[in-house]
Amino acid sequence: MLPQSDISGQITRLIREDWGRLLAVLVSFGGDFALAEDSLQDAMVSALEHWPKRGVPRDPDAWLITTARRKAVDRLRRARTAEDKADELTLWHWQHAPQEGDGRTLPDHRLELIFTCCHPALEEKSRVALTLRALGGLTTQEIASAFLDKPEAMAARLTRAKKKMQAAGIRFRLPDPEDLPERIEGVLQVIYLIFNEGYRSSSGALSRGDLAGEAIRLGRILMSCLPEHPEIKGLLALMLLGESRRLARSDGAGGYVPLETQNRARWDRGMIREGLDLVETALRQGWAHPYTLQAAISALHAQAQDFASTDWAQIVALYSVLIHRQPNPVLWVNHAVAQSYATSPDQALRELEASGAAQHLAGYQPYHSCRADLLARIGQGDAALAAYDQAIALAQAPEERSFLISRRNRLATRAPSG
Amino acid sequence: MQYMLLIYGAEGADPQPGTEEFGAYMQDYMAFTTRMREEGKFVAGDALESVSTATTVSLQSGKVETVDGPFAETKEQLGGYYLLECADLDEALKCAADIPTAKYGRVEVRPIMVFD
Numbered sequence: 001m002l003p004q005s006d007i008s009g010q011i012t013r014l015i016r017e018d019w020g021r022l023l024a025v026l027v028s029f030g031g032d033f034a035l036a037e038d039s040l041q042d043a044m045v046s047a048l049e050h051w052p053k054r055g056v057p058r059d060p061d062a063w064l065i066t067t068a069r070r071k072a073v074d075r076l077r078r079a080r081t082a083e084d085k086a087d088e089l090t091l092w093h094w095q096h097a098p099q100e101g102d103g104r105t106l107p108d109h110r111l112e113l114i115f116t117c118c119h120p121a122l123e124e125k126s127r128v129a130l131t132l133r134a135l136g137g138l139t140t141q142e143i144a145s146a147f148l149d150k151p152e153a154m155a156a157r158l159t160r161a162k163k164k165m166q167a168a169g170i171r172f173r174l175p176d177p178e179d180l181p182e183r184i185e186g187v188l189q190v191i192y193l194i195f196n197e198g199y200r201s202s203s204g205a206l207s208r209g210d211l212a213g214e215a216i217r218l219g220r221i222l223m224s225c226l227p228e229h230p231e232i233k234g235l236l237a238l239m240l241l242g243e244s245r246r247l248a249r250s251d252g253a254g255g256y257v258p259l260e261t262q263n264r265a266r267w268d269r270g271m272i273r274e275g276l277d278l279v280e281t282a283l284r285q286g287w288a289h290p291y292t293l294q295a296a297i298s299a300l301h302a303q304a305q306d307f308a309s310t311d312w313a314q315i316v317a318l319y320s321v322l323i324h325r326q327p328n329p330v331l332w333v334n335h336a337v338a339q340s341y342a343t344s345p346d347q348a349l350r351e352l353e354a355s356g357a358a359q360h361l362a363g364y365q366p367y368h369s370c371r372a373d374l375l376a377r378i379g380q381g382d383a384a385l386a387a388y389d390q391a392i393a394l395a396q397a398p399e400e401r402s403f404l405i406s407r408r409n410r411l412a413t414r415a416p417s418g
Numbered sequence: 419m420q421y422m423l424l425i426y427g428a429e430g431a432d433p434q435p436g437t438e439e440f441g442a443y444m445q446d447y448m449a450f451t452t453r454m455r456e457e458g459k460f461v462a463g464d465a466l467e468s469v470s471t472a473t474t475v476s477l478q479s480g481k482v483e484t485v486d487g488p489f490a491e492t493k494e495q496l497g498g499y500y501l502l503e504c505a506d507l508d509e510a511l512k513c514a515a516d517i518p519t520a521k522y523g524r525v526e527v528r529p530i531m532v533f534d
Contacts, residue, residue, distance in 0.1 A: 168527075168529050169504075169506045170507050171507070173506075
């Protein structure tokens with residue numbers, strides 16, 4: 001027999017996997033998000049107490065739903081005052097309302113749950129936290145540590161958000177059809193924020209790295225609920241292709257390895273295959289969303305044997321389309337990098353300077369490191385060193401900083417000024 | 419649920435009487451109010467006189483203190499309101515976006531507190 005702690009771990013994992021689905025069913029009963037969450041938490045505690053002794057029930061989800069409903073009724077009874085007639089109906093609902101579905105499979109209300117958690121009337125950070133809590137089943141503690149927040153502050157944030165949901169009348173429902181594209185955009189933004197939060201920490205706390213995996217899981221859930229929306233596939237592909245290079249991005253000692261010198265044998269082929277398939281399907285489904293375009297760029301890198309044989313011309317073309325769609329100065333930096341390999345560093349530098357992006361990018365580290373690299377490649381050593389100094393001053397992550405310093409030092413010894 | 423839609427804007431930022439746009443602006447307001455009535459959402463709604471007519475009152479240790487002017491001296495001031503009956507926040511937000519002044523200022527949406 002497994003030791004007790006292993007059983008608890010397994011039960012916790014099992015419930016976490018189904019958390020979003022279970023919670024969504026419970027919210028759909030009474031629409032009370034906080035009560036549904038508390039009751040599910042109670043049911044989980046119950047499961048951890050009973051299952052190790054009596055074994056896992058044949059239908060764990062049904063057991064959890066039934067228990068959570070009972071716990072909700074207990075909570076409502078305790079909170080009820082004698083003259084409170086309004087709660088009578090809610091109480092009846094939790095006790096007697098028939099459950100949808102055939103009893104064997106749970107109805108899937110996760111989409112309503114996602115849209116509720118990502119409602120634009122909630123603060124952005126609260127949307128992210130609520131989504132991780134409700135859909136991902138992460139604990140408040142886990143979310144707080146992933147965002148380097150105090151647990152009490154995160155708990156207060158979640159409570160505030162749930163109160164607003166209830167008091168402001170944010171309903172547990174799908175958006176009206178005419179609002180759907182905009183609301184999907186909002187959900188994708190939340191998922192991508194979660195992914196980037198995990199992506200940026202190539203080293204450091206493991207729990208932050210898990211966020212990228214969590215974002216991918218959320219992307220999969222959303223895609224399974226809305227298969228006819230290509231932008232979801234685009235984002236999922238973008239995340240998978242980025243994540244496929246996680247191992248290769250780190251030199252094992254906490255150092256950052258750029259695309260150019262990554263060991264491509266360390267890329268995750270399974271993620272790449274899935275990402276490539278998704279990009280292709282998304283592009284075939286019609287209008288290419290910016291996420292899909294970015295995924296297409298990432299796909300070209302994934303398909304290249306090595307850095308030199310990358311299809312840079314195609315990447316330049318895709319960046320041009322992207323810049324046309326969303327004039328974001330940051331994109332000009334990426335455009336310049338690609339252009340420097342597609343044509344020449346000289347051409348790239350001239351385009352970057354003509355773009356007018358400079359005035360918006362003075363505080364953006366990659367802009368200066370990109371300029372430094374281009375200047376070095378056309379033999380302007382002094383200007384390149386100065387640009388590296390600016391980049392180093394702006395670098396935040398320690399691995400980024402040490403990478404830039406090593407680049408600068410290499411240049412300084414190779415090409416003495418003058 | 420009932421929602422209070424508070425219409426804020428800098429005075430003079432929206433079309434003013436005597437200008438060409440003013441007529442159309444007022445017609446938009448009339449059309450909006452009519453639609454709210456027809457849809458059964460309208461509870462109340464009014465425009466307010468300018469903040470230069472505002473007086474703010476408080477009771478300081480039993481003594482009424484009266485001050486000329488609005489509660490807060492900000493560029494954007496409350497200029498009017500609608501009280502609407504809506505199914506949920508999404509519906510209220512859509513109505514708020516349809517208020518003609520939303521183009522020139524901002525509309526704050528607040529649910530009415532229910533005491534039970």
